[in-house]
Amino acid sequence: xxxxxxxxxxxxxxxxxxxxxxxxxxxxxxxxxxxxxxxxxxxxxxxxxxxxxxxxxxxxxxxxxxxxxxxxxxxxxxxxxxxxxxxxxxxxxxxxxxxxxxxxxx
Numbered sequence: 001x002x003x004x005x006x007x008x009x010x011x012x013x014x015x016x017x018x019x020x021x022x023x024x025x026x027x028x029x030x031x032x033x034x035x036x037x038x039x040x041x042x043x044x045x046x047x048x049x050x051x052x053x054x055x056x057x058x059x060x061x062x063x064x065x066x067x068x069x070x071x072x073x074x075x076x077x078x079x080x081x082x083x084x085x086x087x088x089x090x091x092x093x094x095x096x097x098x099x100x101x102x103x104x105x106x
Contacts, residue, residue: 027076040070041077048105 006020026037043054051067058065092098 026080027073032073037073037077040073044074
């Protein structure tokens with residue numbers, strides 16, 4: 001279970017209670033925490049396992065995740081990270097020389 005603790009402030013003079021806002025979700029309407037989305041995404045792009053293998057790993061950890069859910073999360077996380085990717089590409093294009101590992105991965 002993921003729990004957010006937010007401070008609440010009460011004003012006796014105007015008799016109102018104000019709470020800090022809930023942190024924005026990476027995927028709107030999803031219960032997936034940023035840490036879980038990070039694990040799924042890093043697992044997918046560093047080790048290059050097929051979706052069924054990530055599904056098996058999550059089942060062994062007593063957190064079964066459907067392949068369709070994993071695919072949706074990877075897609076929506078990629079969309080959320082697109083501005084960061086664009087900025088990184090802009091910074092890299094400003095360099096005089098770039099080095100890259102172009103080893104293909106299936």
